[in-house]
Each structure stands twice: as structure tokens, then as C-alpha cells.
Amino acid sequence: MSTTPAGGAPVVELRRATIGYGDVAIVRDLDLTIRAGEAVAVLGSNGSGKTTLARGLLGLASLLDGEVQVLGARVGGLRDRGRVGYVPQRHSVSGAVPATVREVVGVGRLARLGLLRRLGRKDRAAVADAVAAVGLEDRMDDPVASLSGGQQRRVLVARALAAEPELLIMDEPTAGVDAANQQVLAGVLGRISASGTTLVVVTHETAPLADVLSRAVVVDHGRLAYDGPLAEAARHDEPGVHHHPPARERSGYRLDQPTVTTRPRGAAHEGH
């Protein structure tokens, strides 16, 4: 289990941050500090704004108000892109370009070097290590398109690991990965967390990563509904449980977004 380093330098800092698309606010008024070495789960029901929050940290969603700083720089202003790794959601590697596992993961390493540089011996070793870390070393020279969806997700994890990022943001890394390989991934994330990398993991499945993630934030209707130990987060990770007043303004929410603010205890979990 990772501990929460109280004194680590802030790696992610949001101050009253409102993040969205175009001029539509999705995540609202969020205050959050994540310190070096922390491993934080981002939980919440479908459509609550978890991915938007993650994308906001990367400058892929718009900051509409407030402030977001990542590794001490304003969002989008970080010069060395390789310091922040990202595993996007529901994304498999495009089959249109016939690339091998080694090549796709090598591109991740280039983020660290700058696109005009070539991979040296140390870089090729980092690529091999990243592929081995996700248990795909025997598929190194296979076309990525020939891998299963779950294996392709592991390639994307390796691509992010290859840059040896200080902050690794992952959007549902265990989705579509079978139980045995979820264990493999949990081991990988545990090791990189132990080495000091800060982890932010959007997930619906906390069980496989329970030994890795110590802290959780729950996003509910774009607001922070809980911030504390992962073990206590489950009861807050439900649609309709509000620890802040519900947003008055509903524009920007999905039409299928549950709007109930109370639900019977023990009711089936919705939206998954």
C-alpha cells in the first residue's frame, strides 16, 4: 500500500478550476492538490467528469476558470512533454498504420527525447523494460493490430511508461484487461509508484488496484464529492450522493445523466 507523502512537492494543483469543452463547463470549481509520490484514484459514475478532469490536467480540455498547474507549470505550458504520461480511455492502437509493439512503445520514448532525436541504446533498453513490465516481451515485434484489445491497452501503458514520466495519468487502464493481467498491471503500477512516480488513475474498478492506490477523489456531477482514503470512498462513489450542493446549472450534462439526489441503500449500481 502506498503512503500519502504529506510533504511531497505539489505535482497537480487545481484552484477553483472549471474545465470543459468549448464554453460548456463540465468539471466545476474544483480544488485539489496531489503531491509527489501519491497514487490517487479518480472515481465517479458515468458522465460525472472524470475523463474531463484528466484531460484538463493535460490541456486536452479547456480551462474555463480558475487555475491548473502540473509539475509547477501552467497547464499546457510544460516544455518537456515526457514528464507527464497519459494512457487514454477506450483507445486501442490504430490498425491503419502497421506498427509493431516495439515501434509504438518507442514513440512513447520519443516524447522524452523530442521528435527529432533517434533512440539510443539506453532508450531502446527503456522501451524493452516498459514492454517487459506489461508482460508483452514475447510480442515485441508483432504488429500491434494483431493483439487483443486488452493487450493493446497494455501496449499503451508501456508506451506511457517508456518515457519514465514523473506523473502518469491513466484513464481506465484495467478496462478490458482480464483478471490475470489486471494483476500484472497492478504489480507494474505498484512498482512505478514505489519508485516515486505520481499516479492519477481514473477507474471504475478499484479492487485490482486497491493495493496501489491509497487516496481517492470522487467526482459527482462535475464537483468534488469526496477526497480521502480509497478504502472509504466506495460509499461516496454512487450517482446521486452529494456532499456539496448539487449544481444549479445543468447545461453540459449528458441527457442520460441520473438526476436523482437520493437512492435507496443497496440499490444496484447504475450506469456501468
Ligand SMILES: Nc1ncnc2c1ncn2[C@@H]1O[C@H](COP(=O)(O)OP(=O)(O)OP(=O)(O)O)[C@@H](O)[C@H]1O
Ligand atoms: N469532447 C467533448 N465535447 C463536449 N462534451 C464532452 C466531450 N467529452 C465529454 N463530454 C461531456 O462531458 C461530460 C463528462 O464526460 P466525461 O467523459 O468526463 O465523464 P466520465 O466521468 O469520464 O464518464 P465515464 O465513466 O463514462 O468514462 C459528459 O456529459 C460528456 O458528454
